[in-house]
Amino acid sequence: CLGGNGGSDDVIVPGTNSGFAPFEFTQGGELVGFDIDLAEEAISRAGYEVGDWTDIDFKSLIPSLNEDNIDLIAAGMTITDKRQQQIAFTDPYYESNQSVLVSSERDFSPESESDLSGAIVGAQSGTTGEGEVERLVEEGVLDAENVRQYDNYTLAAQDLENGNVDAIVVDVPVAQNFADSRAVEVAFIIETGESFGFGMRQDDDRIQDINDALAEIEEDGTYDDLVTEWFE
């Protein structure tokens, strides 16, 4: 099978969705972060050339992969059964839960899901965080009309600071990163027990090489160095 952009099998074109620090974000116009470094290292070690990064909406990543516009998704993407019907995932490389993030300058301090009753709650479209919000609607905790969908988490965090939304549901490491840089704080955590993997097409045999490279990166300490660089 051909690589992304109709390119060669030697090139792996990675795609992401920035605004998800410290996994992927822009700094001085450059795409940087844990996923960016880990994916590039894995692609190179597996013996492939790293193509030009594509930065698109989270919900467009899987369609884009299956249309051959990109070859690998590195976007803090949780391995889920539903997604596994559409794409393949590498071995897991990071564990995460969801957090409920609120403004630190307002009185709203929910301690559990039931405290969210009547609140306006947002998440990025197509994410597992949005899935948790949908579950809370199904369980009758949230009103469907009070749910806000965002094209990216940066906009959601801005709306939270501006008071346009009462809470957002986002992966814990990203919530902590927002809390370090904005007037927001983690109210409580929803233990979802998610694992991130890189996404590849189901018929792309190169996934085995990427898995081998990921194992090597973990064994030789490179993985820990990246964790130190981006999370500590």
Ligand code: GLN
């Ligand atoms: N881990 C979450 C998911 O897979 C969020 C990923 C993201 O927003 N980049 O849906």
